[in-house]
Amino acid sequence: MGLIEMSMWLGLASGLIGILYVVGLIVHITRIRILQDDENSKRAAQIHEYIKSASMAYIKAQFTVILSIISIISIILIVIGVVTGSSLVLWTGVAYLLGGLSSATVSIVGMIMGVLSNVRVLNALTKKGLKSALSLAFRGGSVTGFLVGGIGLVGTAGLFIALNGFADPVNVTQILLGYAFGASTAALFARVGGGIYTKAADVGADLVGKVEVGIPEDDPRNPGVIADNVGDNVGDCAGMGADLFESYVEGMIAPMAIAAVLGSLDLVAYPVLFSATALIASIAIAQFVSVSPFSQPGRTLTATSILSIIAAALINGVVTYAMAPTIAPAFIVGVLGLVAGAVVGFTSDYFTSPLYKPVKIVAQNSQFGPALTILSGLSMGFYSTFIPGIAIALAAVASYAIGSVLSTTEKLLAGIYSAALAGTGMLAVAPIVVAADAYGPIVDNAAGLAEQAGYEEDVRSLADMLDSAGNTMKSISKGYAIGSAALTALALLFSFASVLSSRSGLRVDQVMQTIFNAGHAEYGAYFIGGIIIGVVIVAVFVAMVIQAVSAAAGRLVDEIRRQFREKPGILEWKERPDYERAVQIVTFYALRRLIAPGVLALLAPIVIAVTGPASGDIWKGAAMLGGLLTGSIGSGLLLGLFQGNVGNTWDNAKKFVEAGNFGGKGSETHKAAVVGDTVGDPLKDAAGPAINIMIKVMAVSSSVIIPLILFGL
Numbered sequence: 001m002g003l004i005e006m007s008m009w010l011g012l013a014s015g016l017i018g019i020l021y022v023v024g025l026i027v028h029i030t031r032i033r034i035l036q037d038d039e040n041s042k043r044a045a046q047i048h049e050y051i052k053s054a055s056m057a058y059i060k061a062q063f064t065v066i067l068s069i070i071s072i073i074s075i076i077l078i079v080i081g082v083v084t085g086s087s088l089v090l091w092t093g094v095a096y097l098l099g100g101l102s103s104a105t106v107s108i109v110g111m112i113m114g115v116l117s118n119v120r121v122l123n124a125l126t127k128k129g130l131k132s133a134l135s136l137a138f139r140g141g142s143v144t145g146f147l148v149g150g151i152g153l154v155g156t157a158g159l160f161i162a163l164n165g166f167a168d169p170v171n172v173t174q175i176l177l178g179y180a181f182g183a184s185t186a187a188l189f190a191r192v193g194g195g196i197y198t199k200a201a202d203v204g205a206d207l208v209g210k211v212e213v214g215i216p217e218d219d220p221r222n223p224g225v226i227a228d229n230v231g232d233n234v235g236d237c238a239g240m241g242a243d244l245f246e247s248y249v250e251g252m253i254a255p256m257a258i259a260a261v262l263g264s265l266d267l268v269a270y271p272v273l274f275s276a277t278a279l280i281a282s283i284a285i286a287q288f289v290s291v292s293p294f295s296q297p298g299r300t301l302t303a304t305s306i307l308s309i310i311a312a313a314l315i316n317g318v319v320t321y322a323m324a325p326t327i328a329p330a331f332i333v334g335v336l337g338l339v340a341g342a343v344v345g346f347t348s349d350y351f352t353s354p355l356y357k358p359v360k361i362v363a364q365n366s367q368f369g370p371a372l373t374i375l376s377g378l379s380m381g382f383y384s385t386f387i388p389g390i391a392i393a394l395a396a397v398a399s400y401a402i403g404s405v406l407s408t409t410e411k412l413l414a415g416i417y418s419a420a421l422a423g424t425g426m427l428a429v430a431p432i433v434v435a436a437d438a439y440g441p442i443v444d445n446a447a448g449l450a451e452q453a454g455y456e457e458d459v460r461s462l463a464d465m466l467d468s469a470g471n472t473m474k475s476i477s478k479g480y481a482i483g484s485a486a487l488t489a490l491a492l493l494f495s496f497a498s499v500l501s502s503r504s505g506l507r508v509d510q511v512m513q514t515i516f517n518a519g520h521a522e523y524g525a526y527f528i529g530g531i532i533i534g535v536v537i538v539a540v541f542v543a544m545v546i547q548a549v550s551a552a553a554g555r556l557v558d559e560i561r562r563q564f565r566e567k568p569g570i571l572e573w574k575e576r577p578d579y580e581r582a583v584q585i586v587t588f589y590a591l592r593r594l595i596a597p598g599v600l601a602l603l604a605p606i607v608i609a610v611t612g613p614a615s616g617d618i619w620k621g622a623a624m625l626g627g628l629l630t631g632s633i634g635s636g637l638l639l640g641l642f643q644g645n646v647g648n649t650w651d652n653a654k655k656f657v658e659a660g661n662f663g664g665k666g667s668e669t670h671k672a673a674v675v676g677d678t679v680g681d682p683l684k685d686a687a688g689p690a691i692n693i694m695i696k697v698m699a700v701s702s703s704v705i706i707p708l709i710l711f712g713l
Contacts, residue, residue, distance in 0.1 A: 003324050007269035007276070008164075011157030014276035018150025018431070021283055025139050025146075026113060032136075035123045043453035047220070047229075048119040051445065054230045054583045055115050058197065059238060061591055063104055066189045069598075070100035070182060077178075088171055092178035092704060095159060099182025099249070102155050107190050107242040110144030114237035114438055117141075118445035122463065125446065126455070130462050134297045135290045137442045137466060138304075138435060142286055144241040145435030149279040152248040155179060157272050160256075169268055170502050173257040174704070177495065180250045181697075181704045187242035188601060188693040192545060193594035194239035195686030198231030199549045201586045202681050204556030210674055213564065213571065214666070218448040221570050223563045223577035224556055227586045229448050232441035235685055236474060240437050240481070243693055244430050247484050248275075250696060251427035254491035255420035257703070261498040261508065262413045266327050267406065271424040274334045277319050278312035278428035285311050286432065297469035301436050305345070305476070308432040309338050316428075329406055333399045333418045337425025337487065340395035341480055344388040345433070348479025348641075351384035352648035353472055354656040358383070362653035366672040367662050373650070373676035381646025388479060388641055392486050395422045413498070413508045420491030426484045437477035440470030468655070475648040478689060482640035485692035489633045492699035496629065496706070500622060503707045514619050515626035523623035530608060530627020535635040537604055537628070541694050542639060542687045544597045549682035552589030559585055601694045602701060604628065609706045618710045625706060629699050636695040640688050647684020650676035 036042045074097035081090025117140030125133035159179055163172045205224030209215050218225055252271040259267035285308045292300040313335050320331040351358045358380040365376040396419045403418020404411040447463035455463075497515065501508040514523055559582055569575035608628050609621045654673035663669040 004265040004269040007273040008157045008161050011153045011272040011276040014279045015150045015153030018146045022146050032120045040453045040455050044449045050226050051229045052115050055233050058587050062193045091175045095175050095178035096182035099179040100186040102151050103183040103186035103242045106147045106245045107238040110241040111233050111238040113143040114233050117442045121446040122449050137439050138289045140442045141438035142435040144438040145431040148245045148434050149431035169260040173260040176253045177703045180253045181700045183246035184697045187246040188697050189598045190242040191239040191690045191693050192597050193590050194234040196548045197590035198235030199682040199686045200552030201227035201231040203553040208560040218451040220452040223560050223582045226579040227582045232444050236441040237438050244434050247488050248427050248430045250488045251423045254495040257495040258417040258498045261502050270330045277316050281311040281315045282308050282431045308429045329402050333421045334425030336395045337422035340391045341426035343391040344483030345476040345480040347387045348475050351645050352475040354652045359652045363656040366669045370672040370675035373672045377650045380649050381642045384645040385641040416494040423487035423491045433477050433480050436473040440474040443467045443470045478644035481692050486637040489695045489699045493629050496703045499703050499707050515623045526620045526623040527627040530624035531631035534628040534631025538635045545687040546682050548593035549686050601697045605698050605702045632695045636691045640691040643683035643688030647680030650680035
């Protein structure tokens with residue numbers, strides 16, 4: 001059995017182990033009873049039911065829309081394949097559908113388990129203490145995290161095994177790009193819809209409750225509080241899970257497609273081998289949370305992330321040198337990706353954690369009013385993009401240089417393969433990163449339940465300690481997500497050039513020179529024009545998402561004000577707020593507004609590409625599309641990192657003030673910090689994370705759809 005067969009079967013086996021591990025976690029969590037042995041726990045259980053029913057209603061409505069879009073696109077591809085007799089198009093349509101269903105499964109199951117975990121974590125906190133609650137919350141998040149790795153490997157390796165006997169590796173990997181495209185499409189709409197929902201609810205509830213009325217966050221008198229709790233789950237559990245799932249599979253498939261054109265089956269196999277080994281290592285390291293010697297939850301989660309990177313590197317080194325010593329440079333490239341991911345993640349931690357200087361500077365400036373809160377936060381947000389950008393650039397350049405030794409004849413193609421493989425390395429520990437991120441909304445909801453149900457101050461302070469660690473991990477994962485998106489989109493850009501090479505019969509260097517060489521007399525203007533369009537289209541996408549959040553939040557503000565005005569007994573604890581109406585409003589606007597940004601990302605590459613055939617030269621369209629993807633990756637990396645970090649900087653500056661610094665809660669400093677937090681909310685949890693998927697959707701659709709448009713079926 002050759003390396004390609006062993007790697008694919010190992011990938012399939014590792015994926016199944018990951019899924020079985022998730023099944024065990026689900027059984028363990030659902031067997032824990034929801035305690036109702038006193039008035040506080042009864043109230044918490046009742047609020048939990050509100051959150052659960054509203055979350056399920058929203059996710060059902062959202063994925064009805066998303067799966068309808070996925071089904072229509074896949075049916076179109078399948079019908080075209082049948083009518084034209086093109087097995088490539090037919091199987092691409094099937095793979096596209098499977099990718100969309102896989103992404104939906106990760107998103108839906110992860111969100112459900114996040115919701116089921118929150119009240120159980122609160123019970124564990126009150127009955128067994130901080131460490132038990134931390135372990136349970138991380139297990140709840142691990143359902144999403146290890147579904148990413150398990151389903152991703154089963155889908156990628158399983159499809160390769162199933163198709164390998166019916167098509168050559170080039171066509172098989174192009175069909176796998178269809179799987180990635182389906183996952184990206186589902187993730188884009190899930191991320192946009194979830195982001196609009198969660199931030200509209202958060203902003204609307206805060207603007208009236210905390211700023212106008214002066215009641216605490218998560219106060220049960222606020223009609224928007226349940227919608228806010230629901231938003232944590234549909235945004236960070238469902239949205240982030242789908243986001244990093246599609247990154248995970250694209251991180252494997254893009255270098256596989258390049259290696260297939262290169263003609264090396266060993267290099268086709270290696271991304272799956274690296275990811276499969278890292279998944280097993282991550283499952284082992286995940287157990288560290290339960291036995292950690294650290295008393296602080298944040299230190300435990302940070303140590304778990306670091307250990308997963310070290311374990312993935314060490315075990316992959318042993319496996320590579322045992323199974324494939326001739327491609328050892330590929331292992332070094334994978335490690336470069338792991339290191340780049342760590343740099344990106346922990347730089348985000350530095351700029352967003354209240355332990356460090358940037359957050360304290362923003363909090364200090366809030367003493368002088370909201371204008372300086374905003375300005376100081378903006379400066380820290382832009383500073384925070386520098387080190388991650390340099391790290392990603394160095395990883396790509398160093399990987400290219402190392403990878404050129406993988407082939408003596410096709411050095412260019414081997415180099416771009418290695419640059420793509422760095423993305424595989426960065427994403428190899430995505431299961432742990434997603435688990436730590438999905439931990440965040442679980443403990444956020446647990447802290448909210450403690451506040452709303454009237455638990456004692458000691459319980460609420462412990463819940464806040466868990467929540468504080470969750471905020472830090474969410475900051476790290478958002479930085480990690482956009483960093484990996486940039487490398488993955490770069491890999492997909494290279495796979496686009498490789499697919500064009502295989503379809504056109506030109507060498508890859510000829511394709512690259514044509515579509516990426518701005519000095520080329522005939523195509524340079526098209527490439528430069530594409531870059532400009534790529535830069536501004538990301539800005540338009542961001543504007544659409546923020547506008548959607550603003551519209552939904554404004555409508556929720558009107559509703560909360562109406563309830564306070566017409567039911568004055570709410571603030572006196574004499575009347576129950578109409579939580580259901582608030583949830584309905586946010587749901588309606590989120591579903592109404594999620595379509596347009598997604599359609600923009602799907603159609604932009606197609607519209608750009610057809611300008612070539614319309615002018616009589618398909619390479620003009622290809623050159624402009626190459627520029628579009630290049631420009632979108634550059635501006636997307638900047639705006640994604642900036643928005644994710646600046647939003648969390650403002651959020652934690654507010655929390656730093658609430659901890660008693662610079663006047664504490666209720667002070668003018670606090671009011672200014674709340675304004676910063678409110679401005680940052682749609683940036684860090686809606687527009688910023690959605691950019692991750694947008695740039696990858698445009699890149700992967702270019703590899704799947706555009707060659708069919710340019711060169712026929």
